Amino acid sequence: MTEQSGQAFWPTRSLTSVFAGRRRRLMERLAGPILLASGIRRVRNFRLNLYPLRSESHFLYLVGRHFDGSFLLREDDRWALYTAPPDPADTLWTGPTPGLDELVSELGIEVLPLSELSPPADCACLPPQDTEAADWLSQLLDRDIDAGMGAEVVDADAELADAMIELRLKHDDGAMAQLRQAATVTVAAHRAGMSATRGARREAHVTAAMESVITASGMTTAYHSIVSVRGDILHNESHEGQLHDGELILADVGAESLEGFAGDVTRVWPVNGRFSTTQRELYDVVLRSQLEAIEQIRPGQRYLEVHRTAARTMLQGLVELGICRGDPAELYERGVAGVFFPHGVGHLLGLDVHDMEDLGDRAGYAPGRERLTAPGDAQLRLDRDLEAGMAVTVEPGFYQVAAILEDETSMAPFADAIDRAQLAKFSDVRGIRIEDDVLVTDQQPEVLTAALGKTADEIEDLMAPASRGSAG
Amino acid sequence: MTEQSGQAFWPTRSLTSVFAGRRRRLMERLAGPILLASGIRRVRNFRLNLYPLRSESHFLYLVGRHFDGSFLLREDDRWALYTAPPDPADTLWTGPTPGLDELVSELGIEVLPLSELSPPADCACLPPQDTEAADWLSQLLDRDIDAGMGAEVVDADAELADAMIELRLKHDDGAMAQLRQAATVTVAAHRAGMSATRGARREAHVTAAMESVITASGMTTAYHSIVSVRGDILHNESHEGQLHDGELILADVGAESLEGFAGDVTRVWPVNGRFSTTQRELYDVVLRSQLEAIEQIRPGQRYLEVHRTAARTMLQGLVELGICRGDPAELYERGVAGVFFPHGVGHLLGLDVHDMEDLGDRAGYAPGRERLTAPGDAQLRLDRDLEAGMAVTVEPGFYQVAAILEDETSMAPFADAIDRAQLAKFSDVRGIRIEDDVLVTDQQPEVLTAALGKTADEIEDLMAPASRGSAG
Numbered sequence: 056m057t058e059q060s061g062q063a064f065w066p067t068r069s070l071t072s073v074f075a076g077r078r079r080r081l082m083e084r085l086a087g088p089i090l091l092a093s094g095i096r097r098v099r100n101f102r103l104n105l106y107p108l109r110s111e112s113h114f115l116y117l118v119g120r121h122f123d124g125s126f127l128l129r130e131d132d133r134w135a136l137y138t139a140p141p142d143p144a145d146t147l148w149t150g151p152t153p154g155l156d157e158l159v160s161e162l163g164i165e166v167l168p169l170s171e172l173s174p175p176a177d178c179a180c181l182p183p184q185d186t187e188a189a190d191w192l193s194q195l196l197d198r199d200i201d202a203g204m205g206a207e208v209v210d211a212d213a214e215l216a217d218a219m220i221e222l223r224l225k226h227d228d229g230a231m232a233q234l235r236q237a238a239t240v241t242v243a244a245h246r247a248g249m250s251a252t253r254g255a256r257r258e259a260h261v262t263a264a265m266e267s268v269i270t271a272s273g274m275t276t277a278y279h280s281i282v283s284v285r286g287d288i289l290h291n292e293s294h295e296g297q298l299h300d301g302e303l304i305l306a307d308v309g310a311e312s313l314e315g316f317a318g319d320v321t322r323v324w325p326v327n328g329r330f331s332t333t334q335r336e337l338y339d340v341v342l343r344s345q346l347e348a349i350e351q352i353r354p355g356q357r358y359l360e361v362h363r364t365a366a367r368t369m370l371q372g373l374v375e376l377g378i379c380r381g382d383p384a385e386l387y388e389r390g391v392a393g394v395f396f397p398h399g400v401g402h403l404l405g406l407d408v409h410d411m412e413d414l415g416d417r418a419g420y421a422p423g424r425e426r427l428t429a430p431g432d433a434q435l436r437l438d439r440d441l442e443a444g445m446a447v448t449v450e451p452g453f454y455q456v457a458a459i460l461e462d463e464t465s466m467a468p469f470a471d472a473i474d475r476a477q478l479a480k481f482s483d484v485r486g487i488r489i490e491d492d493v494l495v496t497d498q499q500p501e502v503l504t505a506a507l508g509k510t511a512d513e514i515e516d517l518m519a520p521a522s523r524g525s526a527g
Numbered sequence: 528m529t530e531q532s533g534q535a536f537w538p539t540r541s542l543t544s545v546f547a548g549r550r551r552r553l554m555e556r557l558a559g560p561i562l563l564a565s566g567i568r569r570v571r572n573f574r575l576n577l578y579p580l581r582s583e584s585h586f587l588y589l590v591g592r593h594f595d596g597s598f599l600l601r602e603d604d605r606w607a608l609y610t611a612p613p614d615p616a617d618t619l620w621t622g623p624t625p626g627l628d629e630l631v632s633e634l635g636i637e638v639l640p641l642s643e644l645s646p647p648a649d650c651a652c653l654p655p656q657d658t659e660a661a662d663w664l665s666q667l668l669d670r671d672i673d674a675g676m677g678a679e680v681v682d683a684d685a686e687l688a689d690a691m692i693e694l695r696l697k698h699d700d701g702a703m704a705q706l707r708q709a710a711t712v713t714v715a716a717h718r719a720g721m722s723a724t725r726g727a728r729r730e731a732h733v734t735a736a737m738e739s740v741i742t743a744s745g746m747t748t749a750y751h752s753i754v755s756v757r758g759d760i761l762h763n764e765s766h767e768g769q770l771h772d773g774e775l776i777l778a779d780v781g782a783e784s785l786e787g788f789a790g791d792v793t794r795v796w797p798v799n800g801r802f803s804t805t806q807r808e809l810y811d812v813v814l815r816s817q818l819e820a821i822e823q824i825r826p827g828q829r830y831l832e833v834h835r836t837a838a839r840t841m842l843q844g845l846v847e848l849g850i851c852r853g854d855p856a857e858l859y860e861r862g863v864a865g866v867f868f869p870h871g872v873g874h875l876l877g878l879d880v881h882d883m884e885d886l887g888d889r890a891g892y893a894p895g896r897e898r899l900t901a902p903g904d905a906q907l908r909l910d911r912d913l914e915a916g917m918a919v920t921v922e923p924g925f926y927q928v929a930a931i932l933e934d935e936t937s938m939a940p941f942a943d944a945i946d947r948a949q950l951a952k953f954s955d956v957r958g959i960r961i962e963d964d965v966l967v968t969d970q971q972p973e974v975l976t977a978a979l980g981k982t983a984d985e986i987e988d989l990m991a992p993a994s995r996g997s998a999g
Binding site for chain 1: 537569570571572573574575576577578579581583584615618619620621622623656657658659662674675729731732734735736738739740741742743744745750751757759760761762763764766767787869878879880881884885928929930931
């Protein structure tokens, strides 16, 4: 595949049988009626200027295609999509759009005009993401449904949520194919970013090179791209920063497949193409942490242990560099990891980049488990026992966050554990995160994004002019 | 400027005095209190995965910066921005964000915590674009405010709408500077698209090259990019189409400046780098139509006349090509132009690509004027007498739309006016539109996007390998 342009790769869709299978499996788990909203396309600055259409993930999982203002209804053993028939007056603007009959054969599902939608009052539903869709659903079902920003679900809705979680946690063949496609394009985007860095003067130039590959591949970004020399700002959305010799770029960028499945990869590379000694030492610490964590990915393993492995391995490396002092396991118990690694080691990956986070922690945390309170552990988005077919990210990071390091109260207990003078020698590292997408299998974990190199040597090679030439 | 990368150009912001001047001028026009919402950032598939923040245009006009969930209040001779103070808990994720004190000096306006907002009940307001913001505003003012998808405004709201229209119709120096920056980047994007076409196999590859320039320039697209070999589908959003020898690409792509002002340019170029004879003949007809229309742009000219000039000139050209038969002026009266040119010749351009279309036709149509009914004329979004300082697009087009040409009932009256056999010789033209951004001045109209060539020869030159080399 030509990394710069992505022209050799073009994404594909699943067969309709994939979605029929998902609908059947959901039906087997629940007896009652179900109504799922596609969501409503969001307005940007006026009615004809809209954000890209992105349907609700639960709807998308069962239908496979983005729809605006439509509904999927299950009654007894029958599923139907309700959508507005094409308006002939729109043909001038949109071209010929498939009629309901054509949709039936394209989607393999009964399709009826939206005007005929009359769902039973006892439908289970899931909270959509926007208030407009929630209001519409509330009217249709004559009960209050909040927009789903962690909205609580109860009764039949809770049963539906749990059934969807059960299905979506373990990816079927169609989902895996989509995740692989997203991974392929995500890898190509990162290679393009590395190649483009030597001639770039701003974060925006690197961002453009990376997103360009995603656009050229017919996909969209799965989330707002983080491309920043301020790796210490975990969700930095700005791309205005200038690139300076000696800095590291942290790029957390992922592609989303045609059916909505996400890639989610982070790499860090030096602006000038060569890691400094201190950068390379810390990079290797984070890499070892990530590799050890990936080793832990297997069916039956509790994901919290993956997180802990990453944290302890990182502390081990920091002790070896003289940044930390003491026994890594003890340092972990004392919460020292959270100083440098203040987020969780990863999350579920699927139709959402944090899969099913629309349901809060219901998907990420097994029943009976709750978030821990220690900094670092508190941010962990996933604590289930892994099963074959789950996809997760593994993404430990080391950061020098001023808000943490300069907070004397919370740092005081760690005075003996951290050598600040030694830490200061590593001031050319603001943040390093290494993230891959990993599929749990009965054998070795499958790293979906393995094609992208990640050792410091590999990164430097990918940035080298020879590599640029072959990619162009 | 390096067209491919956009690296030499970086956008700038207006001085705070620009916004202070706008607020003062609005205050001079209205006595009562005013409350304007910034709007609420839209959720994509879950709460932490959002669409890019794009504030309400009226708010943006007076504040100059995108805010989420904030309000601008005017009481007597005092303006204040109400926004949530930074949450220390977010610092890890967002980095240090400016406190309210810092915002005061950055924005040159009083800034108060959102929790202190208590607007007078008689505030005038304008309908925001999303229902969530409209609901919030309704609660704050204790009256029903619909989301502004052409929502009717009355009383004080109508006075506010008219005052905003009066201000925003004629661009001040700050707005013009932003429009020029958007135009610069838009021109560079089109050049990159032309350069990238020879090696491209899909519409998506050309789209990626164009949007990449916009991203690299620190801007966003002002609207969903149209990049399509199906120029006959006016708002084709798909970029999946393959490029074939002999086809034309129609690209309608624009950049949006830091303060929200839009560029909006359409060019058409041949996939293989050379217009066929028939393509070139029709291209020249559309170009002549556009140039004649631009000639009409002057203070005091009614925009409907600009539209009519474009339509009549196009009919003249079609008569010369033997596609139409008869007197162009008579053909226009009979509505023949609408067969091939079924949209208006342009619209207001400003903070919205169709400026102030959130207010329906209130901005585009002078009081007392209404849309005409003839096809082609009915789609005209602007019918005001032009004034110096207004920015408009001029974008005539010729299309072979199957839904129109194959509609026997509506085509029957034109049997004598159109030579279908002759038209069939031009079957390698699906759609041609040529669009520039034009500022009305007291002298010659200023074409903001003039730096981008538009004759058929210039287009072919821009696509030639030599041009690619110099752009790389």
